[in-house]
Amino acid sequence: MKESMIEFMKVREKLDKEKEFHMESLFKLIRQPSISAQNRGVLECADLLVTMMKDAGIDTKILDTEGYPVVYGEVLHPDNKLTVLFYGHYDVQPPEPLELWKSDPFEPTIHDGKIYGRGTGDNKGQLIAHVLAVKSLLDLYGKLPINVKFLFEGEEEKGSINLAPFIENHKELLAADIAYTADGPMEGKDQPSVTLGNRGLLYIELKAQGAIKDNHSGNKGNIAPNPAMDLINLIRTMVDDKGRVLIKDFYNDILTPTEEELNHIRTLPFDPEATAQVIGMHKMDIPAEEYYKKLCLSPTFNIAGFGSGYTGEGTKTIIPSEAKVKIDMRLAADQDPDLIFQNILEHVEHFNSASTITLDYLGGVKPSRTPMHLDIVQKVIRAVEISHNKLPVVLPALGGTGPMYVFTDILKIPSLTVPYANVDEDNHAPNENIGIKEYLNGIQTTCVAILHLGEQI
Amino acid sequence: MKESMIEFMKVREKLDKEKEFHMESLFKLIRQPSISAQNRGVLECADLLVTMMKDAGIDTKILDTEGYPVVYGEVLHPDNKLTVLFYGHYDVQPPEPLELWKSDPFEPTIHDGKIYGRGTGDNKGQLIAHVLAVKSLLDLYGKLPINVKFLFEGEEEKGSINLAPFIENHKELLAADIAYTADGPMEGKDQPSVTLGNRGLLYIELKAQGAIKDNHSGNKGNIAPNPAMDLINLIRTMVDDKGRVLIKDFYNDILTPTEEELNHIRTLPFDPEATAQVIGMHKMDIPAEEYYKKLCLSPTFNIAGFGSGYTGEGTKTIIPSEAKVKIDMRLAADQDPDLIFQNILEHVEHFNSASTITLDYLGGVKPSRTPMHLDIVQKVIRAVEISHNKLPVVLPALGGTGPMYVFTDILKIPSLTVPYANVDEDNHAPNENIGIKEYLNGIQTTCVAILHLGEQI
Structure with a gap:
């Protein structure tokens, strides 16, 4: 020494x-x-x-x-x-x-x-x-x-x-x-x-096409399909109201944290107040262990953007012709973005709606640990x-x-x-x-x- | 003459x-x-x-x-x-x-x-x-x-x-x-x-505020609230996946159509192909009676606009700070927009989410027959x-x-x-x-x- x-x-x-x-x-x-x-x-x-x-x-x-x-x-x-x-x-x-x-x-x-x-x-x-x-x-x-x-x-x-x-x-x-x-x-x-390590990424976009043009929400209400509602209905089949992803096999390949890793996480420094301030939240109520489990060891299902119809000031009474949602999933080791994308594709193909739904792959990176x-x-x-x-x-x-x-x-x-x-x-x-x-x-x-x-x- | x-x-x-x-x-x-x-x-x-x-x-x-x-x-x-x-x-x-x-x-x-x-x-x-x-x-x-x-x-x-x-x-x-x-x-x-007559209208806007700024979806994913997902979760408590509205007493005041009205409706002309074309749909599968019942005698729950986060080309990996949805409901005689708004307000107040949700009344009109x-x-x-x-x-x-x-x-x-x-x-x-x-x-x-x-x- x-x-x-x-x-x-x-x-x-x-x-x-x-x-x-x-x-x-x-x-x-x-x-x-x-x-x-x-x-x-x-x-x-x-x-x-x-x-x-x-x-x-x-x-x-x-x-x-x-x-x-x-x-x-x-x-x-x-x-x-x-x-x-x-x-x-x-x-x-x-x-x-x-x-x-x-x-x-x-x-x-x-x-x-x-x-x-x-x-x-x-x-x-x-x-x-x-x-x-x-x-x-x-x-x-x-x-x-x-x-x-x-x-x-x-x-x-x-x-x-x-x-x-x-x-x-x-x-x-x-x-x-x-x-x-x-x-x-x-x-x-x-x-x-x-x-x-790093979390991986799967970035997708879902588009729903209803009628080929916007329609009057009164004259056509209940008749023309609503692509925004159809996307929401699709999303509710993909993730439950607690945030748990419902795509087939989504959680299958996630490494279970070892007792050692969990013990280690509990010792990590965590200042909820400072973290809340950096993010721009009023407060943060979770303990260190949950924070690091959510951030490092768990996948996300994040809506990065949702666009449909009229979003300006005041009212516009339309049934939008299309809707799109961008979803980025951070993947925990050892989730495979290609496999998950395939399962999402299958999921979307089996989903019935009046709107026509398409799925685009915008990017994927494997996680590493x-x-x-x-x-x-x-x-x-x-x-x-x-x-x-x-x-x-x-x-x-x-x-x-x-x-x-x-x-x-x-x-x-x-x-x-x-x-x-x-x-x-x-x-x-x-x-x-x-x-x-x-x-x-x-x-x-x-x-x-x-x-x-x-x-x- | x-x-x-x-x-x-x-x-x-x-x-x-x-x-x-x-x-x-x-x-x-x-x-x-x-x-x-x-x-x-x-x-x-x-x-x-x-x-x-x-x-x-x-x-x-x-x-x-x-x-x-x-x-x-x-x-x-x-x-x-x-x-x-x-x-x-x-x-x-x-x-x-x-x-x-x-x-x-x-x-x-x-x-x-x-x-x-x-x-x-x-x-x-x-x-x-x-x-x-x-x-x-x-x-x-x-x-x-x-x-x-x-x-x-x-x-x-x-x-x-x-x-x-x-x-x-x-x-x-x-x-x-x-x-x-x-x-x-x-x-x-x-x-x-x-x-x-006419259907009535209740037009509302729901806004969800997450963090005060957009956050990186990797570094903050699972930690910062997602207001778009919170709004979707709220909507799924307001309407089921068949379109049936779940707001308390929503259907209570709807006039039951008389036998005379129903008989008359069955005689009304209906060209599904032409109607589909006007709306901009590929096809329409419903019979005349259902069409007119849906259009004249039933209320709607329509998403007129949904906006959150990034909706441009390609990818942006953010957790949006806010989301908003515009919903217009066409009301059948004798639904009361004020009463329904009160029930929605109560519904929203009882909904728990990480984002702060506000409800705005953008307009209401009673139905008439x-x-x-x-x-x-x-x-x-x-x-x-x-x-x-x-x-x-x-x-x-x-x-x-x-x-x-x-x-x-x-x-x-x-x-x-x-x-x-x-x-x-x-x-x-x-x-x-x-x-x-x-x-x-x-x-x-x-x-x-x-x-x-x-x-x-």
């Missing part, structure tokens, strides 16, 4: 000396726009990243996909050691609305201890942290105690549309013991966190604790959706996410930023994780 | 000469928007109507109400003769959605033998027909054989909210033997009709037959709503409706129209009715 503390001090000293370089490296990356949704600068950014990774001593190449390329790198140990696969993305969100930025989104600007710029938090700052950590360790030791691989994609902000087939086609190259992602914000100010008790997972959690000198909050899954299933489902390896960005990083929004302290801590955390997995710390 | 045929020919000849003027009169009225729900142009339209009625030789004045004024006119016979009270409304529905109109809704446009424009059918074309008929008869004879009175309101499309108190306060002025309304479409192509066997009713039916040279279809009640209860309930006189507009007038919808032939026939029918009630034809 004493020896490992000495190693840790050595690493801190080294990183301290390279602060300027670490800042400048991120600045360089931010100055190169890479907006996948707008096809702006993405390939140039891939080239820049390759150069920076090669400069760091990483064996790097560009690998094609059907869309923007993957930047792949590796530093392999001569012996057959443990392998960590670092995942990140070098594309960024569009910067619009530009008028809300306090500085140029592509000219990194320091203000109040934070670096502002598009991509600082999501995901360039967190991605380059891994690269710079490896560079520093190679400088310090001449080698790494484990194998590291880097998978940096250029289409995450477009929904990682080509990631799954790429991974299918490169299983051997990407073989690893764990996937490690730094993305998203930490759980609170100075509160490190580790998440072991990695068991908490795995040794390698516990090791990373410990490394985060060492680097921050504070116990991280460990969440079984994020409420939101990410592409982590590509690791757990396709590569069949554990996957975890260690956010390096501050809680107010404003990703996807104007004035995106990363705290300088958080950014530098991120580099240190990757160093500690590599050394701890390599049993050097 | 021969003499009356000569009179009829005289009238036809006179009307034939004035076609151009009759068209131009309607055009003038259409060009003046009068959208009571949007407070647009209503007073200007009242002024225009007064001028046109005075020009027609009618003693006309504006009478105030708590809302938009009544335009009242009269042509009284020196002797104490029978009095007909013509009712109509000079306000129109909002023209939206504008993009579906093939021509400017407020610039009357002739196409395929029809005049297109907001209000052509509902109700400016049918209202001005009475005025122009009286003008022609006065031109022709210098006087009328009976008393006529005109009651034209400006708030029918808002539910005639100030009509009942107005009539309460002007019982003497409005005293008459029968109320005569031309509104709504005829029963079929070239098929005149007379209706002896006049017995078919009355002499004066039979006389008007005969006048319609003479004008069209065809037996009219006589309906016990219209599916739609008019304020006819003010005549039957407050003035205690029989009330009937003789629609002048074509069956495909598309009232309340884009491309509202009135057939030129139907419009001119309408003017003729008012002439014949006045002469027949005055025993001149």
Whole structure:
């Protein structure tokens, strides 16, 4: 233990000396726009990243996909050691609305201890942290105690549309013991966190077509079909009034939480008042356990939009000709969006109504969950604790959706996410930023994780 | 009989000469928007109507109400003769959605033998027909054989909210033997009709407020309330999946149809194919008796609009902060809208949901029904037959709503409706129209009715 503390001090000293370089490296990356949704600068950014990774001593190449390329790198140990696969993305969100930025989104600007710029938090700052950590360790030791691989994609902000087939086609190259992602914000100010999965997503739209035009609700009332009512009648066959989904086999594949997971959830920090305020509710009455079960371990059946007929001021007495509802379901591990979609399709086909109902598939992502008790997972959690000198909050899954299933489902390896960005990083929004302290801590955390997995710390 | 045929020919000849003027009169009225729900142009339209009625030789004045004024006119016979009270409304529905109109809704446009424009059918074309008929008869004879009175309101499309108190306060002025309304479409192509009542109306809006802002459906899914789902859950307690209303006492006051009425209904013409086409449905499977029972003698529970969250293209992953639904119920005689509203209020107050639900009363009109066997009713039916040279279809009640209860309930006189507009007038919808032939026939029918009630034809 004493020896490992000495190693840790050595690493801190080294990183301290390279602060300027670490800042400048991120600045360089931010100055190169890479907006996948707008096809702006993405390939140039891939080239820049390759150069920076090669400069760091990483064996790097560009690998094609059907869309923007993957930047792949590796530093392999001569012996057959443990392998960590670092995942990140070098594309960024569009910067619009530009008028809300306090500085140029592509000219990194320091203000109040934070670096502002598009991509600082999501995901360039967190991605380059891994690269710079490896560079520093190679400088310090001449080698790494484990194998590291880097998978940096250029289409995450477009929904990682080509990631799954790429991974299918490169299983051997990407073989690893764990996937490690730094993305998203930490759980609170100075509160490190580790998440072991994500909910999946199935997004559908149901449309009901009644008569081919709106009809007078008096002259045709009780005669023309009402598509809004038909959709409501369909929805009442899909979900009961307690929110329980009635689609065949919907709950079949959901992992039952282990006693250990439930015990763990009960220990998680939960401030109902602060949470209610963030959401915009008057109050929140549920206990921590129920909160985390609902958010991390249970699926949703959410109406994201419902539109039919006249919704302006006052009255309009019509029978609308059509109605549509958008429903997004967050899926708990191991629900399968394709299977559920098929069952919904069947359900809708068996539903009788005067209106003609159509079902559209608007998107699907599988959920992902990695068991908490795995040794390698516990090791990373410990490394985060060492680097921050504070116990991280460990969440079984994020409420939101990410592409982590590509690791757990396709590569069949554990996957975890260690956010390096501050809680107010404003990703996807104007004035995106990363705290300088958080950014530098991120580099240190990757160093500690590599050394701890390599049993050097 | 021969003499009356000569009179009829005289009238036809006179009307034939004035076609151009009759068209131009309607055009003038259409060009003046009068959208009571949007407070647009209503007073200007009242002024225009007064001028046109005075020009027609009618003693006309504006009478105030708590809302938009009544335009009242009269042509009284020196002797104490029978009095007909013509009712109509000079306000129109909002023209939206504008993009579906093939021509400017407020610039009357002739196409395929029809005049297109907001209000052509509902109700400016049918209202001005009475005025122009009286003008022609006065031109022709210098006087009328009976008393006529005109009651034209400006708030029918808002539910005639100030009509009942107005009539309460002007019982003497409005005293008459029968109320005569031309509104709504005829029963079929070239098929005149007379209706002896109307369904009533109760129009409500339910709003559900969840969090004070939209939330991310992943990070907050299952935690923030979903107001759209809460409204759907409320609606499922208000109406079952067969359309039967579950509000307390909803069906209690409905008149049981007499054997005579049911026998009459069975003789009514019904062309399911043509009806389906008018409505814009592929087919219609119900028999005549059921059709008329549903349309004339039964209430509705219609969703006129439902709005919540994102309804544009593609996906947006939000939990909406609010939802609203507009529901209009057509009421069968003798349902009471006020009583039903009270019961809905109680129902909503007893409904539990995470969202805050509010109920707004947007309008209510009592239903009305006049017995078919009355002499004066039979006389008007005969006048319609003479004008069209065809037996009219006589309906016990219209599916739609008019304020006819003010005549039957407050003035205690029989009330009937003789629609002048074509069956495909598309009232309340884009491309509202009135057939030129139907419009001119309408003017003729008012002439014949006045002469027949005055025993001149």
